[in-house]
């Protein structure tokens with residue numbers, strides 16, 4: 001998919017990975033709607049984007065992705081503002097083992113909802129022109145983390161959901177490619193949650209072990225994750241693909257056994 005003039009909606013786009021991806025899309029002449037509950041970070045981000053890429057190309061919509069009506073409205077407002085939708089990046093995520101119900105709502109339920117809303121606005125089934133959806137999981141979906149059991153479960157869930165709905169899209173000819181991206185540790189504000197007892201809950205006492213893992217695996221730059229996203233968007237052959245990004249192997253794909261009886 002050529003990016004110039006394409007319209008993207010990025011959840012959790014105000015900082016971290018989402019912001020890096022939004023910047024890369026704007027750099028490639030796409031238009032971007034940032035959907036994020038952090039008003040202050042969203043406004044700061046949009047001010048920078050307006051200065052760098054012009055004021056007509058990005059939009060900030062304050063929205064908690066767990067509020068289904070607001071998320072629905074954010075998709076509607078994006079389409080009303082830019083005239084269409086081509087790319088959805090379901091990226092918003094939290095690390096909170098204390099409030100694990102919220103973690104499931106943000107990291108998994110809202111990714112499912114965001115995918116269905118993306119299909120509603122892009123699928124040929126609804127008379128639309130097709131598009132691309134990327135759901136953000138984590139390497140935690142492959143190398144489980146004993147310090148983050150619920151976070152890990154949500155990231156496994158995102159991989160399974162994405163692969164299944166991608167196959168449905170192919171069978172039903174939705175014209176929408178749906179893929180999942182699994183980064184290892186990335187240098188973003190999310191990593192600060194390691195030092196926050198209110199987020200780590202009873203796993204807080206293991207924070208030094210997580211830091212040890214980070215020192216072994218290394219910490220990626222958000223720009224490399226943005227590069228992976230653009231690869232998925234540009235490669236029309238990818239559907240149901242599971243992209244992994246690690247310091248040791250860079251951008252690469254998980255392979256699966258073909259289904260057999």
Ligand SMILES: NC(=O)C1=CN([C@@H]2O[C@H](COP(=O)(O)OP(=O)(O)OC[C@H]3O[C@@H](n4cnc5c(N)ncnc54)[C@H](O)[C@@H]3O)[C@@H](O)[C@H]2O)C=CC1
Nearest residue numbers: 012015016017036037038064065093138185186188189190
């Ligand atoms: N940083 C890391 O090491 C890794 C992050 N990931 C995943 O990447 C995604 C992005 O994470 P980061 O950029 O690192 O995190 P971050 O904390 O830097 O940014 C997340 C953004 O999502 C927004 N957000 C959180 N909850 C929201 C909600 N309910 N509604 C709307 N917006 C909400 C935040 O306001 C923030 O702007 C997450 O899904 C995370 O699980 C995956 C692997 C590694």
Ligand SMILES: CC/C=C\C[C@H](O)[C@H](O)/C=C/C=C/C=C\C=C\C(=O)C/C=C\CCC(=O)O
Nearest residue numbers: 095138139140143184185191194217244246247
């Ligand atoms: C408390 C930490 C807070 C947030 C970080 C997130 O949990 C993040 O989503 C977790 C990332 C976990 C990464 C785990 C493993 C990384 C492994 C590697 O980098 C390399 C190892 C093997 C590669 C094998 C392969 O790619 O096939």
